[in-house]
Amino acid sequence: MGKIAFVFAGQGAQYSGMGKELYEHSAAAKSVFDIADSIRPGTSAQCFSGSDEELSLTKNTQPCLYSVDLAAARALVEAGIHPDCVAGFSLGEIAALTFSGIFSEADGFDFVCRRAAAMQNSAENHPGSMAAVLKLSNEQVETLCQEFKQVYPVNYNCPKQLVVAGEKSELALFVKRVGEEKGRAVLLNVSGGFHSPFMNDAAKELSSVLDGLTLYTPQIPIYSNLDAALYTVEEAKSRITNQINHPVKWQSILENMAADGVDTFIEVGPGKTLSGLIKKTLKDVQVFAVQDKESLQEAMAHLL
Incomplete structure (x- = not known):
């Protein structure tokens, strides 16, 4: 072992x-x-x-x-x-x-x-929230984050799973963009935009x-x-x-x-x-x- x-x-x-x-x-x-x-x-x-x-x-x-x-x-x-x-x-x-x-x-x-x-x-x-992005590469998620002023890649969990933190209204738009890129975003039940x-x-x-x-x-x-x-x-x-x-x-x-x-x-x-x-x-x-x-x-x- x-x-x-x-x-x-x-x-x-x-x-x-x-x-x-x-x-x-x-x-x-x-x-x-x-x-x-x-x-x-x-x-x-x-x-x-x-x-x-x-x-x-x-x-x-x-x-x-x-x-x-x-x-x-x-x-x-x-x-x-x-x-x-x-x-x-x-x-x-x-x-x-x-x-x-x-x-x-x-x-x-x-x-x-x-x-x-x-x-x-x-x-x-500084209110924020988080979402887990599935099915997209880290590079794809990072590129999507750059379209927004306050959405950031924060938890590099495993292949095809990257959590982002963002301002709540921007995060809602971000989730929509993830769907347009054939990914899936799941909002997390957290109290802030950590990391x-x-x-x-x-x-x-x-x-x-x-x-x-x-x-x-x-x-x-x-x-x-x-x-x-x-x-x-x-x-x-x-x-x-x-x-x-x-x-x-x-x-x-x-x-x-x-x-x-x-x-x-x-x-x-x-x-x-x-x-x-x-x-x-x-x-x-x-x-x-x-x-x-x-x-x-x-x-x-x-x-x-």
Whole structure:
């Protein structure tokens, strides 16, 4: 077997009840939630019993998803499954940064709370939305975006799937243009135009937050959303800051991991979105998704 990668789920995968079984069956996972609750009381309760509406608010989504992502990763390590490298999709990158050791446990959670608040404020002050474009090449989508003043390619997910962010009225016209080019655009249920200039204020604010934190040398290789390259402590601050208002190069991350010898991917955190993107991007790889007791045991059965 080749190398194992943990990939940390991103915003949009949340659901009520997420993480509860991990909390109940893994001491390592419970510790993650305990730290979260000590800094932001009620985080575990939101994960385990919060309403869909409550969990859809960015200020709640990000701390909760971060906790479940990190809890799943810690539960795997506790069970004896260790990754050779990691990456996280958008919000998931913050949990991956903590897992890799760039953030301390407390600083990682504190930062994700500040990130969530800053991004929600940016979304409210600079309203935008997002759409997933299917069936067109990245180059076709990029060309279509250039027809509009405020529509930007932001999430390079997998072949023939690129998410764009845009001003709402322009995005409606963009969706129509995609159809004219024989593509398909699906509007996403999100609260802002993430990973685009709509988030410039958040990036500026969080750059100042990072000035007050100590960032450490990663103890495990972690691939950056910004350019799909490996993080270094010297470039960590700029990568974390620029990730907020620049595109996520997820397809390139997966391709670089595979080129570096990864043939087993474990999605950690709620849902199976990243598992689907992996299967659409790479061939001849194993893919697992760990989010509860059953999926943890399934991964253990195959890998231990």
